Amino acid sequence: MRASQYFLPTLKEAPSEAEVPSHIFLVRGGFIRQLAAGLYEYLPLGLRVLKKIENIIRKHMDDAGALEVLLPILTPAELWQETGRWDVYGKELFRVEDRKGRLFALGPTHEETITDLVRKNIRSYKDLPKNFYQIQTKFRDEARPRYGLIRGREFIMKDAYSFDVSEEMAVKSYEIMKETYNKIFSELGLDYLMVEADTGAIGGKYSHEFVVKAANGEAHIVYCENCGYAANVEAAKYEFELDKLPPEEEKPLEKVHTPNVSSVEDVAKFLGVSPKKIVKTLIYILSDGTAVAVLIRGDRELNETKLINYFNVNDARLATSEELEKMGLVEGFVGPIGLDLPVYADVSVQDLHNFVVGANEKDYHYINVNIPRDFKPIEFVDFSTAREGDPCPNCKAPLKETTGLEVGHIFLLGTKYSDAMKAYFVDKDGKEKPIVMGCYGIGVSRLMAAAVEQNHDENGIIWPESIAPFKLQILALNMKDEKIKEVAENIYKKAKEKGIEVLFDDREMSAGAKFKDADLIGIPHRIVVGKGVKNNVVEYQHRAKKEKEEIPIDKVDEFLEKLR
Ligand code: ATP
Ligand code: MG
Numbered sequence: 001m002r003a004s005q006y007f008l009p010t011l012k013e014a015p016s017e018a019e020v021p022s023h024i025f026l027v028r029g030g031f032i033r034q035l036a037a038g039l040y041e042y043l044p045l046g047l048r049v050l051k052k053i054e055n056i057i058r059k060h061m062d063d064a065g066a067l068e069v070l071l072p073i074l075t076p077a078e079l080w081q082e083t084g085r086w087d088v089y090g091k092e093l094f095r096v097e098d099r100k101g102r103l104f105a106l107g108p109t110h111e112e113t114i115t116d117l118v119r120k121n122i123r124s125y126k127d128l129p130k131n132f133y134q135i136q137t138k139f140r141d142e143a144r145p146r147y148g149l150i151r152g153r154e155f156i157m158k159d160a161y162s163f164d165v166s167e168e169m170a171v172k173s174y175e176i177m178k179e180t181y182n183k184i185f186s187e188l189g190l191d192y193l194m195v196e197a198d199t200g201a202i203g204g205k206y207s208h209e210f211v212v213k214a215a216n217g218e219a220h221i222v223y224c225e226n227c228g229y230a231a232n233v234e235a236a237k238y239e240f241e242l243d244k245l246p247p248e249e250e251k252p253l254e255k256v257h258t259p260n261v262s263s264v265e266d267v268a269k270f271l272g273v274s275p276k277k278i279v280k281t282l283i284y285i286l287s288d289g290t291a292v293a294v295l296i297r298g299d300r301e302l303n304e305t306k307l308i309n310y311f312n313v314n315d316a317r318l319a320t321s322e323e324l325e326k327m328g329l330v331e332g333f334v335g336p337i338g339l340d341l342p343v344y345a346d347v348s349v350q351d352l353h354n355f356v357v358g359a360n361e362k363d364y365h366y367i368n369v370n371i372p373r374d375f376k377p378i379e380f381v382d383f384s385t386a387r388e389g390d391p392c393p394n395c396k397a398p399l400k401e402t403t404g405l406e407v408g409h410i411f412l413l414g415t416k417y418s419d420a421m422k423a424y425f426v427d428k429d430g431k432e433k434p435i436v437m438g439c440y441g442i443g444v445s446r447l448m449a450a451a452v453e454q455n456h457d458e459n460g461i462i463w464p465e466s467i468a469p470f471k472l473q474i475l476a477l478n479m480k481d482e483k484i485k486e487v488a489e490n491i492y493k494k495a496k497e498k499g500i501e502v503l504f505d506d507r508e509m510s511a512g513a514k515f516k517d518a519d520l521i522g523i524p525h526r527i528v529v530g531k532g533v534k535n536n537v538v539e540y541q542h543r544a545k546k547e548k549e550e551i552p553i554d555k556v557d558e559f560l561e562k563l564r
Pocket of ligand 1: 150
């Protein structure tokens with residue numbers, strides 16, 4: 001491809017809304033443009049990268065025996081109503097009405113649609129297993145579309161759905177996808193982690209996320225360098241047994257005056273005890289309207305996802321000061337003793353002795369509190385957010401913490417959708433049974449951004465070889481110089497003949513501007529044709545490296561052969 005005939009609208013400045021490297025460089029490099037919040041146009045260069053990502057995914061999905069389909073983006077409301085998700089999905093679902101008043105959703109995901117296809121066309125165990133996938137545009141009216149391709153309102157996803165005769169077989173399909181995803185992300189050249197994910201209140205037993213390590217990622221992960229364990233902080237089990245204080249003899253309960261001291265830090269300082277001895281009492285209002293008290297040790301953070309899953313509700317929030325007041329409680333001094341609410345405790349409180357709690361009275365705390373002598377929680381539950389230094393649930397080594405971008409998610413659904421939508425098959429024994437499902441997503445367009453988050457320097461992108469828009473870039477530094485032009489044209493011709501994907505910068509502009517663009521665009525291999533032609537040499541450089549290498553012109557052919 002000749003740059004003079006291509007479309008390379010590179011920019012010196014990033015748009016003001018671009019905050020992260022992938023957004024900045026993809027726009028500046030002429031890969032994408034924003035049409036409106038969360039909506040992006042893929043320019044020729046960007047589309048090449050996207051297609052490469054798609055093709056790697058497609059190849060491995062096909063190899064795994066998955067079958068590609070293409071489902072409508074417009075999906076009838078009735079399907080969503082069958083599973084209840086017309087309401088549950090809330091504002092994220094883009095809803096449209098046709099001229100007759102019939103309602104549709106722009107598909108944010110396609111469980112309902114594919115289940116409808118399967119229930120109408122699969123009857124017998126003989127037709128199973130099946131795994132259908134598609135690579136398609138999805139729509140989600142995200143509350144905060146941001147970071148360019150990382151969180152769009154329209155984005156490209158690979159979604160796959162497996163259908164099996166039993167849970168045992170579904171687990172096999174799940175394991176095949178797990179293996180396939182590892183192949184995909186490895187071939188994409190990304191540094192990623194496969195993490196155990198939260199399965200939600202209704203979720204299945206198996207859920208893994210694939211997370212690309214990135215400073216700007218929204219996923220919070222703990223992982224173990226010793227044994228390879230990795231999990232989302234909301235899914236990681238807290239090994240409280242290994243983090244317990246030594247046992248103590250119970251001392252008599254005492255109410256103490258703690259004027260204006262209410263935060264864990266202040267109370268600990270005031271009483272001269274470790275924050276591990278202060279127990280926070282949090283009052284939560286669950287989305288079903290009930291109020292509960294949850295206790296957690298002062299040095300731990302409660303994880304709301306764990307809380308929501310335990311109570312099997314859609315949402316939960318802390319009670320406001322007014323709500324506390326109405327319940328006769330004093331903010332900052334709430335405690336479990338004599339409290340007229342269901343009390344649950346995090347496992348960090350289990351076996352804790354002589355600890356401190358609020359006394360439900362302004363400026364007072366109880367010290368030397370002991371369970372079950374002074375109060376008794378309904379249950380001890382793991383509500384703790386995992387964090388750096390916690391013991392690994394697998395091998396007990398201290399965990400590390402990192403942030404990342406979720407680029408893939410696999411999930412064993414079970415019969416949630418097949419039950420709701422009556423997707424049944426007739427088994428060998430002649431009985432009708434629900435089909436057991438799994439679903440498998442990859443954020444195709446987010447991957448393009450994730451690759452840049454991981455592979456860039458201050459001047460631009462450094463594409464992993466497997467998804468680079470071109471493999472080789474030829475820079476002719478002065479197209480007015482006959483010799484330079486001739487040598488560059490010749491290398492370009494040879495590269496094309498060898499089937500190397502090559503971008504030939506034959507534009508009439510300054511050498512400096514060409515180098516700047518080349519760094520920004522990030523094509524891995526670069527041949528620079530400049531003054532050296534007088535001495536019969538050209539220069540080679542890899543985008544990721546500083547060193548340059550001289551290649552005699554008569555050796556270029558050999559060199560290109562190696563690049564192939
Ligand atoms: P997130 O927690 O980031 O919102 P999700 O759990 O909603 O993700 P899934 O429903 O599992 O995501 O979708 C499958 C994949 O699609 C995700 O792993 C992610 O890579 C990608 N994805 C989800 N939402 C977006 C978005 N708004 N823009 C771009 N990619 C997205
Ligand atoms: Mg989401």
